[in-house]
Amino acid sequence: MLVIRQLNKTYVNGIQALRDVSLELDCGIFGLLGPNGAGKSSLMRTLATLQAADSGFVHLNGVDVLNDPQQARGRLGYLPQDFGVYPNVSAEELLDQLAVFKGFTHRRQRRDLVAQQLALVNLYEQRKQKLGTFSGGMRQRFGIAQALLGATELVIVDEPTAGLDPMERIRFQNLLAEISRDRVLILSTHIVEDVADLCPQMAILHRGRIVRNGSPAVLTRSLRGKVWAKRLDLGEPVPTDLQVITSRMVQGARSLRVLSAAAPDADFEAVEPDLNDVYFTALLENIEAIAV
């Protein structure tokens, strides 16, 4: 159980990355959605004890993460959005090093653990290969392997599926579903479908603020009857008086989705809302709130 209350963070350059973020997370995958620069990585780094918050508190199963980071580190696994490796060291060796850092000081135990962990992400055969020669996806899988090392109570993965091929992505998602049965797993991503498929709970972060929080199904259901769609021909102007959720080109024609309590006009038809609608309406409202 992870409890986050009133978390605030302003960087020295004045950017306010987190504003009053409060969340309560149970075991299972928690999806974090948000546009670039929303503050997802900032939130995750704070949870991973890698940067201090200005105010607020974070409790992980009774451990005060912000004030007792050393305790918390023993219970979490973290995959940064952007990380590197020692180019001249093999996967096995670096993972071994990380296992030592996580407290596995017995050689035999560690050897088994490292082998198991590499097998977990399909890297066992390449365990002796130098990390500098890994492909982007292989390196990402190595990152996942290290994040899942040990008995973690909280796993934080920042855009873990970036760079995975479709096959590996599915395997990875299956793995996530499995390991999240007995621990909290926070996943950030830009792929809305991933969250819809995978996450029982989610939040949308925008400009440092939580603008939606709940289960994808409930959030989607709340839009039922409010989303209307229409196909515009080429050259036809996009109406300006409507709250446009998305307007995208689909096979040569413009497909418009708008938010409205009732049908805006006869050409629109009611459609079943999806998580994309939730995501975009959330950003929409927020932009307006800021504009006002």
Next chain:
Amino acid sequence: MTLNLSTRPSAQAAIPKRSLFSGVFSAILRFEFLYHLRRPSFWLITGLFFTFGMVDVLSNGAQGNAFFFINSPSQIFQTTIWYSLFGVLAAAAFVAETFVRDANTRIESLILSTPLCKWDYLAARFMAAFGMTLLAFSGYLPGMVLGTQFPGLNDFALGPLRPLAYVLAYLIFALPNLFLVSALAFSLASRTRSLVMTYAGSIILIMLYLATLMLVGTEVIDYEQYRLWAMVDPFGFYAFEEKLMSWSVHEHNQLMPTLTGTLLWNRLLWLGLGVGIWIDSYRAYEMVGLRSARSFGRDKSGVVQRREQGEWRFVPAGAEHRAVDENPRKAALLQWLHRSGFETRSILTGRAFLLLTACGSISLVITAISSRSHNYSYPSTDLLVHSANLYLEYILFAIIVVYAAELFWRDRTLRLQLVFDATPVSNGVLLLSKLTALFAVITINLLLAIAVMVAYQALNGYTQFDLPLYFKMLFVEHGPYFYLTAVLALFTQVITRQKYAAMALTVLISLSKIPLDALGWYHNLYRWASTNDIEYSPMNGYGHLMTGHLWYVLYWGLCGTALMLTAYIFWPRGIVSGGWRGWQRVWRQAGAGVTRLLAGTLVLFAGVGSWIFYNTTQLNAYQPPGKELTAAEVERRFKQHEALPMPVVTATKLKVELYPQKRYFVAEGEYQLKNNTKIPIRELHLLTFINLELANVTYLGATLREAQPEWGYYMYDLDKPLLPGETQTLRFTTSTKQPQGFKNQVDTDDVYMIHPNDVVSNGTNLYSPFILPFVGYTKMVEHKKAWQRHKLDLPPLDERMLPHDDPRGLSQPMMLTHWIGGQWI
């Protein structure tokens, strides 16, 4: 971050018209200049050279080195060459940084995929980086000129300001030397994309300089091969020195050195090599992100083509997933061992280290050969270590500073730091393992020195291998300095969190002895990692000097511990916010345990410091008035008695009792005094050397009229005058006090490490003027160089030498010299 590419629409640039300095070229140049100007490193390094120049001039000027002008052309040339050695730091900070930067920030592939041409990319950036290197380095010029304008400099040490000397020195030495180190940095950095490799290359250049020093000879100069060796020196120092060897002081001060002979050839050789290296690297550079695995071996270990694609196999968390719950201290210990091994391996298996070790061994052999120049002796252990240390002091120092930076920054540049920081490993493990790796590097270098020296002895048929002495000299006498340097180098990285600033700071602190000397601040309590004067002698070993040394080592060791504890507290974990609040937060978060430990260390440090202070300023005088000062005072007070007739000593009997273990002596002496003058002598004056006690003076009918023991001057009235031609007997006892505790430095300004009146446990060396009284005032106290007399406020000597037949001269003895040397008990 690197280039503003948006200003160049790629469509236009398809086949750009080639001119050497196109618009792109100047755009890149401008960007690079601005980039460097924004970095604190530039300002810090400029400041460093400015400080160098000024402080150096001030310290030389305040001391006044004989009649040499501190701003004579030859002096300016020498200092310029000497500084250009440190230009290596600037070249690495700008040139190497430029060519490693894009690979490290991974912007390389973005740039290389644009139609940018090689000339614009490489030449413009090299020009900018070299320009910055020159600019930062030139900080020494205003520093030096400003230094000579300071009030209070010794008049004898200051010549007229000659701008041409600065310009010529810059053109003949600064420019080619910096070009050479920059070209080398460009070559290595662009090929290897590794800063450490680049540093290794620069350190090897300095090794060449030191090798020349050794080959030319440190004590005795090898004139026959001089020209050859002078060509080996990349910085041209010895080629330049050749010109000065036959110069008088006056020529030193007046003449402008010329670019001829060996110097010209040396300059052409190394400038040519620099240009060659540059062109070769330019040609070899491939404008592709991933170079073919041509340059440095290809490693196929562990490469496996994937065969089957299995499901990711998840095994539910079992017992093996739980870290064994053991004593956290024991776990930390094991983690530290493991990580230290990893860090050390990462250094030892690096190409840079192999290169440094190989070249280091060669240099050590050369230093061993050079030790022959000391008295043409056998290659005895102490002489070899003495020579090796000259080399280690520069090279090992540089290696430590470079690897401290590398160890601290490697994980950060590789963007692996955050992964490590999220694990529960303690900051102490991370910090200490880096320190351990540095210590391992130092130890390996010292052991390498021993191995090379022993091999050299064996090859020369010298078989008295004294390994304990090797260890004592290298690890106990010289070692602490290096280990402490490692502590300092790591500490500055942690605290400044700026790579080059930290390196510069370490160099600055290590060189702070130079300005402290200038100020006359000699106490080792505030001279980083210094201990009392200590020298091994084959007869007496380290003798009593070791005691003080060990206390100082303990003192600095505690200081190092405090620095490491501070570094532990302020170790940057995760993304640290700067600013005062960030520091405060870290301090608050530090556990009570570590702050208490720090406080305890500081208390111990202060305690040991007080004990040293007590020994070096209370038990023993800190900076006792030296021989020169005392002599000057004797001259001022007692020169009035010079004209008094005094007897001469015609025979001396002496019985000296040495107490080697207690380090003092008592001498009972007897002089036969004869009146060689034409008038009766009515009073007798005795003058003793500093720190000598005179007692039991017996002379028939003499009564002490006045005694000034502080200056060693005693006056006796004679009841019965000593008539011309008459002889009398004088008996006396002289002695020194039994020394207590230890001293900060040896109290002599006489011959280096020869301690007047020092009785040691084996090999005491007593010199009669220092243990016997003079009869009457002696002109010996006045013998000083004119600039020294000026400094001591004494009038210039009006008569330098009496004619041979002057009766006054004939009536005075020249001096008393009887050596009493040898071994007792």
